[in-house]
Amino acid sequence: MSEEKVKGPTTTGHVWDDDLQELTNPLPRWWIWGFYITFVFTVVYWLFYPAWPIGSGFTKGVPGLNSITYTATTVDGKEVEKTTHWNMRSKYMVEMNELHAAQKQWFDKVAATPYEDVAKDADLMQFVNSAGKTLFSDNCAPCHQAGGQGKIGFSPNLTDDHWQYGGTYEEISHTIVAGRQGYMPPFKEVLKDEQIGQLANYVLSMSGEPHDAAAATAGAALFQSETAACYYCHGADAKGRTQMGSANLTDKIWLWADIPAEKTAEAKVDAVKKIISGGLARGVMPYWNERLKPEQIKLLTVYVHDGLGGGK
Ligand code: HEC
Ligand code: HEC
Structure with a gap:
């Protein structure tokens, strides 16, 4: 019996169980490239982002490549610039600051516009309604309820056209600024x-x-x-x-x-x-002139008068 050489793919030469052999084919090209790319990705990631844990800390990326600068307010109300490595919190701070800057432009517009004209401006009213809703639920809803409908025995309904202290812009604004106590x-x-x-x-x-x-x-x-x-x-x-x-x-x-x-x-x-x-x-309606900024009070006045409805 002559030994015939097996044609076809090369093997490692080991044979198990009579005919089980191990091929030595090269890895597929796409697989090799995928491997190199993940390796390059790791290095780039490591340069830009927090990555490896070391001791109780971690690598923070290369300063300058990934720094984030934002304005933060300290506990005593001072504004300071902070620069840190890339992290979710700083990224959030940057986005919040951008949001506040955009909001401030709208607040300034409301502050500079006469009440009646704010109510007539559809864009301004859209801002009044969304910012007013937030301000109202943070400050007023605990007493006047989320929709401003009030509660008998506790707080008046702000959505009807009955006003104890008057329903003009000026009267509503005065109610919010100085408070009321019947x-x-x-x-x-x-x-x-x-x-x-x-x-x-x-x-x-x-x-x-x-x-x-x-x-x-x-x-x-x-x-x-x-x-x-x-x-x-x-x-x-x-x-x-x-x-x-x-x-x-x-x-x-x-x-x-x-x-x-x-x-x-x-x-x-x-x-x-x-x-x-x-x-x-x-009935104690608290005063807000020390707790809210003038532009917030103005916005709330329009929100109560036109957003909730019933103003005079
Ligand atoms: C010093 C001013 C004053 C006098 C005098 C007065 N009221 Fe009043 N009254 C008020 C005020 C202010 C309120 C609203 C209180 C609040 O909302 O905090 C009120 C509320 C009421 C209410 C409740 C209304 C509601 O919607 O629940 C009734 C009823 C009432 N008064 C009847 C009378 C009657 C009757 C007299 C006369 C005996 C009288 N009041 C005298 C100031 C007065
Ligand atoms: C602690 C509870 C409380 C909070 C918080 C509160 N209010 Fe009031 N508010 C009252 C009460 C009570 C009255 C009625 C006072 C009276 O009858 O003398 C009132 C009255 C008013 C009135 C006058 C209604 C009328 O018929 O003339 C307006 C407007 C008003 N509140 C708006 C607001 C706004 C806007 C906020 C949020 C910035 C707010 N209130 C927060 C309790 C509250």
């Missing part, structure tokens, strides 16, 4: 329980709620009298005075007593009596 004195020492009941019936009659007509007539006279002197704050027409935020008693809007929710006529009378005898010193 005050109504208690009447339990001044008036008899029967008189307080008559006044309550009169107030209910003005809002179209169930009431005792005779008591309401007596209440109307008391309202205008010097004994109770309700007219002094709420006005002879009971529509309220915006300078002191005395509520309009002739509409169906209630802030401090949820009259529509009370089930019986007696419960409604009792709820209003409680306000008249105890007075009101609950």
